[in-house]
Amino acid sequence: MPSEEADEALRGKTLTKYTENTITSKKEFKAMLKEVKSKGYAIDNSEDIQGINCVGAPIFNEHGYPVAALWITAPYGRLPASQFESKGKIIQKYAMKISTKLGYLTQSL
Numbered sequence: 477m478p479s480e481e482a483d484e485a486l487r488g489k490t491l492t493k494y495t496e497n498t499i500t501s502k503k504e505f506k507a508m509l510k511e512v513k514s515k516g517y518a519i520d521n522s523e524d525i526q527g528i529n530c531v532g533a534p535i536f537n538e539h540g541y542p543v544a545a546l547w548i549t550a551p552y553g554r555l556p557a558s559q560f561e562s563k564g565k566i567i568q569k570y571a572m573k574i575s576t577k578l579g580y581l582t583q584s585l
Contacts, residue, residue, distance in 0.1 A: 477542060482509060495526045516572075517564035520549075521557060529555040531563045533571035538579030546571040 477485075483506075491500045499505050512518040520530035532547025546567055548555065555563065572582070 479506075479509075482506070494524050495522055497521050497523045499523060515564065516568040519557075519560045519564065521560075522552060527552050529557070529560075531555070531560055531567050533564070533568040534575075535571050535578070536575040536580040538581075540580060543578070544574075546574065 486502055486505070491502065491505060492498070493500050499508060508518075517531060517533040520528075520532075522529055528549060529552050530547050530549045532545045534542040535544040535546060537543045548563060548567060572580075576582075
């Protein structure tokens with residue numbers, strides 16, 4: 477989504493710490509959003525629940541707006557950090573296939 481909209485969504489919100497990996501700084505969170513946009517996928521490195529990792533990618537509608545996500549979740553032993561990049565690329569590939577079926581044309585957001 478546009479950065480202005482992301483800023484508005486964060487305004488007035490507190491980022492609650494759930495584990496030692498939880499991002500609680502809005503500045504760090506915004507930097508992570510830029511990285512996600514660049515890579516095409518996001519990771520949750522036990523940020524919400526200790527020992528549970530996730531990798532996900534956005535699904536876009538015909539206007540290029542994120543409307544859903546495709547992700548995988550597993551205990552860190554089955555989805556270690558060393559697999560984030562390879563799994564992220566796979567998830568991103570299939571999220572893009574779904575996006576295309578929704579009318580999304582690959583474009584720069």
